[in-house]
Amino acid sequence: MRDFLEAAQEEAAKDPEQRARELSKRELPKRFYKAATHVAADGGYAIHLDGRPVKTPGKALLLLPSEALGAAVAAEWEAQEKEINPANMPLTRIANSAQDAVSIRFDEVADDVTRFAGNDALCYRADDPETLVETQRRLWDPVVDWAGGLLGGRFVLIEGLIHAPQPDALLAAYRGRIAGETPLRLAALHTATSLTGSALLALALKENRLDPDAVWKAAHVEEDFNIERWGEDAEAAQIRAYKRKELDAAALILREG
Structure with missing residues (x-):
């Protein structure tokens, strides 16, 4: 064992x-x-x-x-x-990681989550086609606006791929918001952030602003757009199902932990 x-x-x-x-x-x-x-x-x-x-x-x-x-x-x-x-035991893996690693390297893990907020997927927007632009706006703007209000600032939105820095005070506020979490909850938060590419979606999950279904939908706007246009192969579907199990495990920890 x-x-x-x-x-x-x-x-x-x-x-x-x-x-x-x-x-x-x-x-x-x-x-x-x-x-x-x-x-x-x-x-x-x-x-x-x-x-x-x-x-x-x-x-x-x-x-x-x-x-x-x-x-x-x-x-x-x-x-x-x-x-x-x-692959069917995400809760066990997250719990092991929390006790053996996150408890010892808490600040490093919290800093890593905060770095995601500084380069958050929700802040990088497509410029076309209009249907994708509108879906991003509809699903992402409420989260970005809510997170900015919670943290006392405003996130910078970027059209395209060129990086633009987020305000230092805003990132410091994010880091402070997660500083009091337990290692287990921080491990779950890190998992949710890694899966979605968004520390803001992970924060919304932690704060019960969004449920796992809403987080999942927002995190897969571009992927769903491409699936609608081109379809989805079997391997991609398997990986997607695996990632959903991971997100649900992280959400359960954030709800019950």
Whole structure:
């Protein structure tokens, strides 16, 4: 089990699409336990496999802060059939990453999320075709305006790909907004940011401004536009489904953690 969890931890640091491709090709370990349960423990809820507690790759007891999350992580393990597929266990990976890595490198992770806000996907707009421009405006403007109001400033919108800096005070306000998060919630926030390319959408998810469906729709405006025009191949659909599971896991942590 330890080797499997170490491998799962390494996956958390990779790009979601790269991770999906690699996991689809990996020889998966066999399921070695009969039952997975969540059990109340000092500091939260532990995951037991046939009565044995699951530990993180760093050998710490894996703990979830709420019963809802404990039950959800146990369900990931219980849902594994003949093989253990890390692609179907995003909550476990995020929780491992939070305890072993984010708890130690909290400031680095928070700074990385803030850097996304300085180069946020929602601030970079297409100049044509008009249907895409209008969809971006309709779905993105309310989020950008809301985030600017929450943080006490205004984000700069850029047409095209040439970078324009965001106000330092605005980014400092974003960094301050996430400074008090727990390692688990910050890990989930980082996951949501990486998946969407937008720290603003991740913030809207964290603050319950948008639900996961709305975040997903806003994050895939251009992708959906291209699918409507050209269709979607099977591999792209598989990666997209994988990414949606990751986003839903991050959203659950932000809601229940």
